[in-house]
Amino acid sequence: MLWKKNQHEAFESGKYSRVHTWYFDGGAEIRASSSPDIIPTPMSDASAVDPEEAFLASVSSCHMLFFLSIAAKKKYIVECYEDHPVGLLKEVKGKKAITVITLSPKVIFKGNYPSTKAIEQMHNLAHSNCFIANSIKANIQIKLI
Structure with a gap:
């Protein structure tokens, strides 16, 4: 699993992306995020798996x-x-x-x-x-x- 802060995000105020990547055996990669029902967009991505x-x-x-x-x-x-x-x-x-x-x-x-x-x-x-x-x-x- 990997998450990185985007350069201009205000991490300390909670205004940062929750999008990250899951890595699995065999090479599968899945984009993941918090649910937009819990953390609103744009900090969450509804197209990713929560x-x-x-x-x-x-x-x-x-x-x-x-x-x-x-x-x-x-x-x-x-x-x-x-x-x-x-x-x-x-x-x-x-x-x-x-x-x-x-x-x-x-x-x-x-x-x-x-x-x-x-x-x-x-x-x-x-x-x-x-x-x-x-x-x-x-x-x-x-x-x-």
């Missing part, structure tokens, strides 16, 4: 990857998996925290379509195996579409 969005995406991605591996082991063919995770930001003991994360996965299967019960079981197993879900305090809800 940490809260990345957090929700990480939870959703981890769940999806385990779900796909479980489905494959059970010989179900997943054609498409789509999710739009939502987090509830709430004040807890005087501090803001994401207390609830709702995943709403929409899964399209090809051929042998599993029962609703089998899909629920695969999601439950994916949730219990997800490293990120096992590492956080937020309550994760799975709303099947």
Whole structure:
């Protein structure tokens, strides 16, 4: 991760850019910023990923990857998996925290379509195996579409 102050910014008065870059193994680089809902533009950049969005995406991605591996082991063919995770930001003991994360996965299967019960079981197993879900305090809800 790298952040640098721009030359003419008034850092000490809080008037500085929150845009920075995340670097990942394999060479991926992602522009990141605080959310403009928290720090107004131009100090934030709405086109960049903010940490809260990345957090929700990480939870959703981890769940999806385990779900796909479980489905494959059970010989179900997943054609498409789509999710739009939502987090509830709430004040807890005087501090803001994401207390609830709702995943709403929409899964399209090809051929042998599993029962609703089998899909629920695969999601439950994916949730219990997800490293990120096992590492956080937020309550994760799975709303099947």
